[in-house]
Amino acid sequence: xxxxxxxxxxxxxxxxxxxxxxxxxxxxxxxxxxxxxxxxxxxxxxxxxxxxxxxxxxxxxxxxxxxxxxxxxxxxxxxxxxxxxxxxxxxxxxxxxxxxxxxxxxxxxxxxxxxxxxxxxxxxxxxxxxxxxxxxxxxxxxxxxxxxxxxxxxxxxxxxxxxxxxxxxxxxxxxxxxxxxxxxxxxxxxxxxxxxxxxxxxxxxxxxxxxxxxxxxxxxxxxxxxxxxxxxxxxxxxxxxxxxxxxxxxxxxxxxxxxxxxxxxxxxxxxxxxxxxxxxxxxxxxxxxxxxxxxxxxxxxxxxxxxxxxxxxxxxxxxxxxxxxxxxxxxxxxxxxxxxxxxxxxxxxxxxxxxxxxxxxxxxxxxxxxxxxxxxxxxxxxxxxxxxxxxxxxxx
Amino acid sequence: xxxxxxxxxxxxxxxxxxxxxxxxxxxxxxxxxxxxxxxxxxxxxxxxxxxxxxxxxxxxxxxxxxxxxxxxxxxxxxxxxxxxxxxxxxxxxxxxxxxxxxxxxxxxxxxxxxxxxxxxxxxxxxxxxxxxxxxxxxxxxxxxxxxxxxxxxxxxxxxxxxxxxxxxxxxxxxxxxxxxxxxxxxxxxxxxxxxxxxxxxxxxxxxxxxxxxxxxxxxxxxxxxxxxxxxxxxxxxxxxxxxxxxxxxxxxxxxxxxxxxxxxxxxxxxxxxxxxxxxxxxxxxxxxxxxxxxxxxxxxxxxxxxxxxxxxxxxxxxxxxxxxxxxxxxxxxxxxxxxxxxxxxxxxxxxxxxxxxxxxxxxxxxxxxxxxxxxxxxxxxxxxxxxxxxxxxxxx
Numbered sequence: 162x163x164x165x166x167x168x169x170x171x172x173x174x175x176x177x178x179x180x181x182x183x184x185x186x187x188x189x190x191x192x193x194x195x196x197x198x199x200x201x202x203x204x205x206x207x208x209x210x211x212x213x214x215x216x217x218x219x220x221x222x223x224x225x226x227x228x229x230x231x232x233x234x235x236x237x238x239x240x241x242x243x244x245x246x247x248x249x250x251x252x253x254x255x256x257x258x259x260x261x262x263x264x265x266x267x268x269x270x271x272x273x274x275x276x277x278x279x280x281x282x283x284x285x286x287x288x289x290x291x292x293x294x295x296x297x298x299x300x301x302x303x304x305x306x307x308x309x310x311x312x313x314x315x316x317x318x319x320x321x322x323x324x325x326x327x328x329x330x331x332x333x334x335x336x337x338x339x340x341x342x343x344x345x346x347x348x349x350x351x352x353x354x355x356x357x358x359x360x361x362x363x364x365x366x367x368x369x370x371x372x373x374x375x376x377x378x379x380x381x382x383x384x385x386x387x388x389x390x391x392x393x394x395x396x397x398x399x400x401x402x403x404x405x406x407x408x409x410x411x412x413x414x415x416x417x418x419x420x421x422x423x424x425x426x427x428x429x430x431x432x433x434x435x436x437x438x439x440x441x442x443x444x445x446x447x448x449x450x451x452x453x454x455x456x457x458x459x460x461x462x463x464x465x466x467x468x469x470x471x472x473x474x475x476x477x478x479x480x481x482x483x484x485x486x487x488x489x490x491x492x493x494x495x496x497x498x499x500x501x502x503x504x505x506x507x508x509x510x511x512x513x514x515x516x517x518x519x520x521x522x523x524x525x526x527x528x529x530x531x532x533x534x535x536x537x538x539x540x541x542x543x544x545x546x547x548x549x550x551x552x553x554x555x556x557x
Numbered sequence: 558x559x560x561x562x563x564x565x566x567x568x569x570x571x572x573x574x575x576x577x578x579x580x581x582x583x584x585x586x587x588x589x590x591x592x593x594x595x596x597x598x599x600x601x602x603x604x605x606x607x608x609x610x611x612x613x614x615x616x617x618x619x620x621x622x623x624x625x626x627x628x629x630x631x632x633x634x635x636x637x638x639x640x641x642x643x644x645x646x647x648x649x650x651x652x653x654x655x656x657x658x659x660x661x662x663x664x665x666x667x668x669x670x671x672x673x674x675x676x677x678x679x680x681x682x683x684x685x686x687x688x689x690x691x692x693x694x695x696x697x698x699x700x701x702x703x704x705x706x707x708x709x710x711x712x713x714x715x716x717x718x719x720x721x722x723x724x725x726x727x728x729x730x731x732x733x734x735x736x737x738x739x740x741x742x743x744x745x746x747x748x749x750x751x752x753x754x755x756x757x758x759x760x761x762x763x764x765x766x767x768x769x770x771x772x773x774x775x776x777x778x779x780x781x782x783x784x785x786x787x788x789x790x791x792x793x794x795x796x797x798x799x800x801x802x803x804x805x806x807x808x809x810x811x812x813x814x815x816x817x818x819x820x821x822x823x824x825x826x827x828x829x830x831x832x833x834x835x836x837x838x839x840x841x842x843x844x845x846x847x848x849x850x851x852x853x854x855x856x857x858x859x860x861x862x863x864x865x866x867x868x869x870x871x872x873x874x875x876x877x878x879x880x881x882x883x884x885x886x887x888x889x890x891x892x893x894x895x896x897x898x899x900x901x902x903x904x905x906x907x908x909x910x911x912x913x914x915x916x917x918x919x920x921x922x923x924x925x926x927x928x929x930x931x932x933x934x935x936x937x938x939x940x941x942x943x944x945x946x947x948x949x950x951x952x953x
């Protein structure tokens with residue numbers, strides 16, 4: 162059975178995280194991804210920790226199944242080879258600073274003329290338009306400028322970064338969506354188009370109801386620790402030995418909970434009877450009622466009780482627990498790759514399960530820097546002598 | 558110019574956040590989205606705050622441009638109408654608990670038989686397979702079980718929830734990717750397929766290098782406040798009046814910074830000379846060197862200095878600042894909708910900018926519950942009498 166993006170050739174000029182995460186997703190769905198890297202150095206993230214036997218697990222975790230060739234785009238011959246590759250590619254993805262591709266003569270206009278079917282996707286910090294377009298960007302800058310840091314953490318304390326690179330990853334996900342929409346449209350128009358996604362824009366897009374709250378209250382929303390702004394109780398509580406998270410999304414669940422803990426009086430208590438009342442009186446609810454109650458039992462005891470009462474709940478899992486979670490394993494969300502040096506390594510799987518896509522627990526390996534250079538150049542019709550001279554001149 | 562998904566009909570059975578966010582993205586890209594809601598009550602989130610003039614801005618922020626019809630799927634006639642709609646739809650999206658659609662006789666197998674071209678997307682808490690498949694899920698449960706809460710916040714303090722519903726939103730983004738991959742493949746196979754995305758899986762997929770760090774150290778990663786695990790300095794510092802975030806992704810940026818602050822000796826200092834050394838000695842670096850230094854100037858002064866030194870930096874913006882950010886506005890990331898009751902409301906724009914997609918700052922309105930019911934039923938050939946009787950019986 163062919164994979165959904167089978168036959169799609171992706172020319173991947175990206176480095177570090179946002180771009181490579183996007184092309185990993187395309188590869189998981191069946192696209193053939195050719196990673197174009199600078200000779201000798203390669204993708205920066207080949208040199209980022211954590212390392213195992215000197216190999217970057219950071220790089221491994223997002224580059225499975227891609228091919229790698231080296232190519233110095235600062236040389237005339239390098240750019241000529243890139244243009245040849247563009248002629249036979251469906252998608253090009255880059256995450257350079259805006260303007261870099263244009264300076265190389267490889268901007269959207271030039272490449273669109275060369276291959277009108279090409280989908281050109283640019284993932285950048287601030288986007289290809291607007292006053293800040295040229296500013297350098299990193300994940301934490303997008304998290305800071307885009308607002309998510311201002312609503313994450315505890316009020317009055319130092320600000321908190323989301324513990325994964327959300328700036329990069331959301332940009333990757335929106336970029337992939339744009340690429341696939343463009344591929345779909347190309348089926349009827351025969352033409353590619355440019356997709357321009359910025360980390361900052363994506364941070365704004367995921368703020369959810371924070372924009373709405375600001376409009377209503379005219380006060381910027383503050384961080385709320387681990388509770389939800391408008392649903393109560395919907396948070397973590399300390400138990401006798403750990404924490405437990407509960408999510409009572411409606412009044413019926415609240416009533417089930419009250420009954421299960423023998424506090425039926427709370428169901429009628431006007432301070433707690435509705436979600437609105439509970440949210441307005443959350444300090445009283447937590448300090449006087451719920452915190453002392455949750456402290457009485459261990460997390461294990463709470464899980465038993467909440468399971469019986471059918472009240473949604475969860476433990477706060479550390480990464481070791483996540484990687485051993487029966488549901489996570491049953492869904493092939495921890496997959497393996499074999500590395501010739503580091504041995505078998507576990508990485509996150511593809512969360513897009515499709516009836517037409519086999520869900521393999523073993524994933525194809527990580528490419529060595531330039532592993533496929535010769536093969537690709539030969540397919541372009543270059544002679545062994547030519548390839549040797551390109552290598553000697555540092556072009557590949 | 559036609560939009561990328563123009564002509565695609567989406568039957569949207571989703572409620573609250575993950576599903577509606579996914580179909581909003583499809584609508585932004587040009588799909589025609591018909592929201593099917595329970596008579597009288599409608600999507601739960603119509604009743605979630607924040608409210609303006611009694612209208613839910615929560616609901617508004619993710620349902621622009623959709624059509625709405627009411628339909629009670631618990632009635633035979635309701636299901637019959639749904640089957641008619643399925644026959645002429647391209648995509649169906651639902652976020653019921655797994656098994657609900659099957660019980661209604663509307664599961665993937667039945668609908669695939671009815672319309673082999675249908676792409677059927679299910680967004681659920683734990684997925685349609687595995688031991689926890691039937692468990693109810695909410696955003697905070699996915700954040701807790703999937704590991705992100707264990708690496709967000711300050712070490713030793715109470716755990717922190719990411720301040721937006723990351724569990725729902727990442728599921729929405731992966732689901733949309735699956736839907737578009739399936740639409741693309743349908744162009745060659747003529748067949749739809751089932752897309753099955755879970756919030757828990759998506760949380761694992763975005764953990765980034767946390768899985769890698771655990772494998773190397775065999776110790777579960779802990780929250781790190783606002784710093785990056787392996788890049789230093791890459792965090793927020795307190796200034797004389799606020800905070801400033803800096804991101805020195807390589808040693809050259811570190812050297813520029815040291816020169817700009819007249820601390821050239823740090824460039825050669827073996828404790829700070831390389832990113833690896835800085836990360837290993839971060840406590841010394843921060844306590845003895847950087848924290849006192851950043852406290853000397855205001856954020857405004859730091860911005861001047863860092864701009865001149867070309868060191869990437871950002872303020873931590875609160876939501877009011879985000880909504881007035883010149884780059885955010887220049888990119889149409891705050892757009893407007895006119896509501897007949899609440900008036901003009903600002904919501905987040907579409908971060909997928911495409912050369913073939915006009916980027917409008919005014920978005921189509923939010924549908925009233927059942928606003929398009931008659932229109933849709935008439936298009937199915939139902940007579941006015943029939944529609945009246947369906948309304949009287951509570952079917953629509």
